[in-house]
Each structure stands twice: as structure tokens, then as C-alpha cells.
Amino acid sequence: MERKRILIILGVLVLLIVVIVVVLSIPFLKRKGVFYRIPFLAPEENVKLVRLYFASPDADYLRVEARRILREERITDEAKALVEELIKGPRGNLDPTIPPETQLRELYIVPEEKCVYLDFNQAFQANHPGGSAGELLTIYSLVNTLIDNLKEIERVQILVEGGTIETLAGHIDTTKSFPRNSTIVEY
Amino acid sequence: MVKRISIGLVVTALIALIALPLLAQQEEIKVIYDEGQAEATVKSLIFQGTDFVYLKEMVKLFRLDLEWDAITKKVTLTSGPDQVIFFVGSSQVMVNNRIKRTTQPSRFSNGAIVLPIEFLSEILDGVLKAKIDWEPKTRILKVSGGRLNVRGVRHSSYFDSTRIVIDLLKPLNYRARKELPDQVIIDVYGGECNPGELSLEINDSRVKNIQAFQLPNATQIVVRLIQDLPYKDFTLKNPHRIVLDINPPQKRLDYKITTIVIDPGHGGKDPGAIGRGGTREKDIVLAIAKELKRLISERLGIRVVLTRTGDYFVPLRERTARANNERADLFISIHANAALGRARGGGFETYFHSLALTKEAKAVARRENAVIRLEKGSRRAMSQADFILWDMAHNTYLNESSELAILVQEGLDKKLKIRNRKVDQAHFYVLSGADMPSILVEVAFISNPREESMLRNPNFQKRVAEGIYNAIALYKRNFERSMGLVTTD
Numbered sequence: 243m244e245r246k247r248i249l250i251i252l253g254v255l256v257l258l259i260v261v262i263v264v265v266l267s268i269p270f271l272k273r274k275g276v277f278y279r280i281p282f283l284a285p286e287e288n289v290k291l292v293r294l295y296f297a298s299p300d301a302d303y304l305r306v307e308a309r310r311i312l313r314e315e316r317i318t319d320e321a322k323a324l325v326e327e328l329i330k331g332p333r334g335n336l337d338p339t340i341p342p343e344t345q346l347r348e349l350y351i352v353p354e355e356k357c358v359y360l361d362f363n364q365a366f367q368a369n370h371p372g373g374s375a376g377e378l379l380t381i382y383s384l385v386n387t388l389i390d391n392l393k394e395i396e397r398v399q400i401l402v403e404g405g406t407i408e409t410l411a412g413h414i415d416t417t418k419s420f421p422r423n424s425t426i427v428e429y
Numbered sequence: 430m431v432k433r434i435s436i437g438l439v440v441t442a443l444i445a446l447i448a449l450p451l452l453a454q455q456e457e458i459k460v461i462y463d464e465g466q467a468e469a470t471v472k473s474l475i476f477q478g479t480d481f482v483y484l485k486e487m488v489k490l491f492r493l494d495l496e497w498d499a500i501t502k503k504v505t506l507t508s509g510p511d512q513v514i515f516f517v518g519s520s521q522v523m524v525n526n527r528i529k530r531t532t533q534p535s536r537f538s539n540g541a542i543v544l545p546i547e548f549l550s551e552i553l554d555g556v557l558k559a560k561i562d563w564e565p566k567t568r569i570l571k572v573s574g575g576r577l578n579v580r581g582v583r584h585s586s587y588f589d590s591t592r593i594v595i596d597l598l599k600p601l602n603y604r605a606r607k608e609l610p611d612q613v614i615i616d617v618y619g620g621e622c623n624p625g626e627l628s629l630e631i632n633d634s635r636v637k638n639i640q641a642f643q644l645p646n647a648t649q650i651v652v653r654l655i656q657d658l659p660y661k662d663f664t665l666k667n668p669h670r671i672v673l674d675i676n677p678p679q680k681r682l683d684y685k686i687t688t689i690v691i692d693p694g695h696g697g698k699d700p701g702a703i704g705r706g707g708t709r710e711k712d713i714v715l716a717i718a719k720e721l722k723r724l725i726s727e728r729l730g731i732r733v734v735l736t737r738t739g740d741y742f743v744p745l746r747e748r749t750a751r752a753n754n755e756r757a758d759l760f761i762s763i764h765a766n767a768a769l770g771r772a773r774g775g776g777f778e779t780y781f782h783s784l785a786l787t788k789e790a791k792a793v794a795r796r797e798n799a800v801i802r803l804e805k806g807s808r809r810a811m812s813q814a815d816f817i818l819w820d821m822a823h824n825t826y827l828n829e830s831s832e833l834a835i836l837v838q839e840g841l842d843k844k845l846k847i848r849n850r851k852v853d854q855a856h857f858y859v860l861s862g863a864d865m866p867s868i869l870v871e872v873a874f875i876s877n878p879r880e881e882s883m884l885r886n887p888n889f890q891k892r893v894a895e896g897i898y899n900a901i902a903l904y905k906r907n908f909e910r911s912m913g914l915v916t917t918d
Contacts (some may be wrong), residue, residue, distance in 0.1 A: 249433055293499060301774030301874075302850065305540060306499050337770025372702035372710065373767030374871050375774055378855060390500050408745060408858050411702070412695055413764070413869070415858040429484070429497040429504075429542055 288313050290320075292391045294327055295383040295427070296336035301375050303428035304339075304383055307332050317394060321358055322349050324387055339383035341369035347403070356396040357419050358388055367402050372411035381414060382426050389422045397421055458482065458546075460490065460570045471570075474543055479533050480565070481543035491557055492580070504535075504542065511556040517542050522552055546570075579622035579648045582641065585828065586633040590676045592828070593639065593652060595627075597669040603662075605673060610657035613673065620648030635675050665832070665907070686759065686905045688732045689725060690752035692859070693718035694764040697742030702767035704881035710765040711740060713884045717872065718763050720894035729902060749862035759833065759904075760867035761897065762859055765884060767876035774874040776848030777893075779838045781830035781868050782860035829866035833904050837870055840900030844892040847873055847880060870897060 290313040295304040314320040325346050331338035343365040350359040385398040399419035406417050460469040473480045488495045494507040506513040514523040520534040533545040546563050554561040562571040578598040585592050603617045627641035637653040658676045665672055693715040695701030701710025722733040734755050736748040752760045768774040834852045842849045860867045872893045873880040883889045
């Protein structure tokens with residue numbers, strides 16, 4: 243009887259230790275990338291998996307954050323939803339690229355140009371932190387996100403309060419539309 | 430009782446056995462070239478007993494060109510004419526359109542792509558024409574051959590001259606000569622090349638083509654001209670290269686840098702970026718610009734013009750227009766960087782202006798120009814020659830600007846203890862009107878509190894000015910020396 247009880251206690255202890263070790267090692271394993279999730283899980287019918295480009299913590303590059311958003315019927319609504327998600331900012335460990343006070347006033351698509359025109363409110367420009375790195379990250383997070391997720395789109399034109407602007411904050415030329423840029427993306 | 434204990438032990442052992450191999454260990458791999466002539470170490474991760482190396486490191490190590498498509502997860506590696514294509518997560522690899530397999534697939538680790546070690550020994554060795562052996566016991570990767578030191582030939586056509594650049598892995602002695610009036614021969618002693626990769630059809634108004642030959646002790650590059658034209662040759666560093674100018678601009682024979690325009694960013698109603706401590710970019714960059722002006726005019730005796738000397742607003746276009754009016758030889762715009770986010774970036778970087786940033790941009794431009802021509806009813810798509818003209822018009826001063834940008838980045842690296850970010854190119858509104866080599870320096874991140882307080886420090890401002898000054902002095906020396914070496918036959 244006595245030996246049996248000791249054994250049970252011993253068994254429970256061993257099990258407990260194993261559980262503790264496994265639980266403790268989860269963050270470590272995660273860090274090591276063992277729990278690599280395949281991003282292409284069959285999405286439910288009304289949900290779409292999209293790739294959003296946000297800034298790396300050192301503001302060096304753009305990286306992808308995958309996110310599920312509601313599927314939209316019209317491409318303009320889908321484009322709007324993508325921009326809204328970018329304004330909301332990243333959920334993971336990436337950094338935002340668009341000032342949070344920004345509002346998308348309107349969005350137009352010109353199919354012949356394969357171009358989407360994004361019309362932002364003044365806050366997009368006024369609250370921008372400036373800097374060449376900051377401008378490049380803002381511009382190409384929008385450009386790459388829209389082009390990657392919408393196969394009809396090849397260019398993105400930025401507008402503020404209905405018109406083109408020379409630059410966001412004094413550096414990169416925003417008078418013309420942008421094609422995708424893969425050199426700013428970190429793989 | 431014993432039975433139960435042993436069952437318990439077996440279960441624990443099993444759990445341990447399953448859990449342990451899942452742990453990816455970080456290890457190092459030693460790379461030995463050509464029987465120990467050179468060495469390097471790369472990081473590796475061990476997943477389930479197999480070594481994985483980082484794609485990024487391999488691209489650097491073997492000087493591959495990488496293209497990455499984030500949507501399809503397609504990776505394209507190019508080395509000369511050879512191409513390797515694979516999808517991350519798949520063990521199938523296309524090598525020059527033939528399918529090969531690795532036993533383990535490539536995969537992601539923390540967002541980075543890692544390759545099983547056999548990818549090197551089984552797939553890359555053929556592409557690189559090198560022998561790559563992996564010794565798992567000693568964890569040594571032996572690489573022999575495949576390191577051609579004459580890496581490539583490129584050219585740019587300008588209105589009056591054609592520049593041919595031979596990229597080298599290390600400095601090599603060479604001799605350029607003319608045996609026939611319409612032929613320039615360059616012997617690169619000790620050069621090893623892949624002749625097919627270096628041969629080019631040019632067919633602009635001066636150069637027919639370039640052909641490369643591998644001789645026993647040298648690489649010979651033959652440049653065939655359309656007619657008898659003068660040439661000059663010189664070398665440049667970082668990366669090492671031999672430059673051959675066909676029909677070099679005559680008026681530049683006694684070329685000297687006489688005027689430099691320095692552009693302190695922002696000003697007046699435009700404060701530029703503002704730090705959390707209230708530091709304004711416009712004040713800092715003006716102080717740096719003034720110090721830089723002092724250094725250049727005192728030590729080099731060059732005329733320096735500032736686009737603004739106080740706190741007032743100057744429109745972007747007027748800044749380069751001023752430089753054009755002053756007939757400046759260089760335009761240097763000084764800024765402080767910023768970004769959104771928690772870390773808010775850090776470090777210094779130097780940009781030069783470029784229109785066609787990427788292959789994608791060039792492809793789009795090519796397509797659009799083709800469309801424009803069709804719309805005008807000429808029914809002729811853009812020809813190769815048209816594209817060269819387009820490319821040329823947008824690439825004037827590209828070489829000079831990138832050269833200056835690299836030197837400035839190096840100059841700052843020697844003076845500053847903050848992070849050396851990169852030399853990069855972008856389409857800058859502030860630089861786009863400049864009719865001269867032009868760069869934009871982002872000296873530090875004002876949005877990073879640590880660097881904000883550095884930027885306020887006059888000593889830091891001084892070091893920035895010295896770093897840029899040293900680069901300009903070096904650029905001037907290199908440039909005027911290269912221009913002085915003209916041989917006009």
C-alpha cells in the first residue's frame with residue numbers, strides 16, 4: 243500500500259515535471275521557429291487572407307503580416323479594407339507605417355491604368371514623422387500591399403485632400419504613381 | 430512496481446525523444462575556400478538533425494542575385510546565365526529548367542528563409558561551377574573553385590561617350606591598348622572569368638560589342654568600336670573595377686571640382702522632422718551644413734554655396750535650380766531621418782537619386798512607353814534602342830552619384846558610432862532637378878531619443894561634417910585623378 247502510494251506520487255511528479263518543461267519551452271520553441279504555421283490554410287468562404295506590409299523594428303525594411311479580413315464583393319471595397327487595415331497598424335511585432343489619425347477620404351480605381359488612387363485627409367501628411375526612411379516605408383507599405391493583394395492593380399497614386407502632393411514631408415517624389423518595389427521587402 | 434516505474438521512465442524518455450529534436454539549435458559552420466586560402470563562418474540552424482543555413486547569408490557568400498516574391502513564396506537565384514528557382518516549403522528545385530529534389534524542403538525560421546545544407550552541395554555547386562563539400566562531423570563546408578575574379582562587364586551610353594565597366598572581385602593589374610584603330614584590348618592579368626557571361630552586344634553609336642576570352646594567365650576583353658575613337662582607362666574601388674571611357678568628354682581634360690552646393694533640408698514654415706525632445710531637423714541640418722561649408726572652403730579652397738543660410742523656407746525645386754544656376758559640380762542635401770514605430774529607427778544612410786529603381790519599375794516604364802507609342806499611332810512598339818535612350822536620359826550622373834554616396838557612407842562610418850544603415854537609391858523630389866551628381870544624407874534618426882540628443886551635441890554635428898568632408902575630399906581626388914589620366918592617342 244505504502245509503496246503504491248509513493249509510486250503514484252512519483253508518477254504524478256514526473257508527469258508534472260514533463261508538463262512544466264514542455265510548457266516552459268513553448269516560447270523558446272516559438273522563437274526557434276518550430277511552430278511554423280503554414281499561412282495558406284483554406285479560408286472560410288467570407289474571409290480572405292491578405293498580406294499587409296509593415297515596417298521592421300529598425301525601420302529598415304517592410305515585412306509581411308498575414309491577416310484575415312472580410313471578403314468584399316467590389317474591388318474598390320476590398321482596396322479600401324486593405325488601406326484601413328494598414329492604418330490600424332500591425333498586430334504582431336512589426337511597426338506601423340501610417341499615422342494613426344489618417345483617414346482615407348476616397349479611393350478610385352482606373353482600370354485602364356491598372357492604378358488605384360488613394361485620397362487621404364490632411365492628417366496623413368501633417369502627422370507624418372518625415373525622414374527619407376519614414377516616407378519610403380509609408381509609400382511602399384501602401385503600394386506593395388495593394389498590388390500584392392489585388393491582381394488588377396499595378397500602380398498606386400497617393401493624393402491628399404483630393405490633389406497630388408510633391409512629397410509627403412520633403413523627400414520622395416509623390417507626384418506620380420508608384421509600381422511595386424521588392425527591394426524594400428525583407429524576406 | 431518495477432514495471433510501473435519502468436513504464437513511467439519509458440514515457441518520459443519518449444516525450445524527451447520527441448521534444449528534443451524539435452528544438453532548433455543555433456550552430457556555426459566553418460567555410461573553407463580553396464584548401465584554406467580563405468575562411469568564413471556562417472550561422473546554421475539544426476532542425477531534426479539537419480543543418481539549415483540562411484538564404485540571405487548564402488546570397489552574400491556566393492554573390493548570387495536574389496528575387497523574392499512574397500505572394501507565391503518564389504525564390505529566384507541567379508548567377509550569370511544560371512538560374513535556380515524554388516518555392517519556400519517545397520523540396521523541389523528548378524535548376525536551369527530541370528527539376529531536382531532535396532530530401533528536406535527549404536523553410537521559414539522567424540521570417541527568414543533557411544535552406545537545408547544539401548542545397549549547397551547538391552544544387553548550388555553545379556550553378557556556381559564550384560565544388561562544395563559538406564563534412565557533417567567536423568561541421569566544415571569546403572568550397573573550391575567557382576570564385577571568378579572578373580565578375581562582369583556592364584556599360585552605359587551617354588550622348589558623347591560610352592562607359593564600359595569591368596567588375597573585379599579584387600584589384601588586378603591590367604593593360605589597355607589599341608592594336609587596330611577600332612579595337613581596344615584590355616588584358617586583366619591573373620583574371621579568371623566566364624567568357625560567355627562577359628560578352629555583350631552594345632551597338633550604340635560608338636561601340637559594336639565586347640568579347641571576353643580566357644587566356645592561361647589573363648582575361649582578355651576586346652572592345653570593338655564602330656570607328657577610330659579615343660579612349661581612357663582608370664580604376665575605381667568599392668567594388669573594384671576597371672573603367673574604360675570610349676570617346677571621353679574632351680572639355681573635361683582639366684576638369685576640376687570648383688563649386689559645391691550644400692542644401693540644409695527644410696527651413697522656415699517647414700521644421701522637418703521633430704524629435705520627442707522638441708529638436709527640429711531644420712536647425713540641426715543648418716548647423717551641420719555651415720560646419721561642412723567651413724571645412725570645404727578652408728581646406729579644399731572650393732566655393733561652397735548654401736541653399737539657405739538661415740531659418741527660412743525655400744521650395745524644393747528652387748534648391749536644385751540654384752545649384753544649376755551656380756553651375757555646381759556636386760549637390761549635397763543634408764537631412765535627419767525619422768520613422769513611426771516604437772524603436773523609431775537608428776543610424777545614418779546616404780541616398781542617391783534614381784528614376785528606375787527596380788527591375789519592376791524599369792519593366793513598367795518599358796511597357797508604358799511602348800503603349801504611348803502605340804497610342805500615338807506609330808504602330809511601333811518601343812525598340813531596344815529607344816529604351817537605351819530612355820535609360821540613358823534617366824541615368825546621367827548615376828555612376829558619379831552612387832560613387833559619392835558610397836564614399837559619404839564610408840566617411841560617416843569612420844566618424845560615427847551609430848548604426849551604418851545603407852546606401853540606397855530613391856526617386857527624390859528634392860534631387861530630381863539637379864544637373865550634377867547629387868546625394869541626400871540622412872545623418873541620424875531625430876525620432877530616436879538617443880540619437881536626438883546626439884544630434885543636439887555640437888561635437889556630433891562636427892563629426893558628421895568631418896565625415897562628409899573627408900568623403901568629398903576623396904571624391905575630388907579620385908575624380909580629378911581619373912580625369913587627368915586621359916590618353917587620347
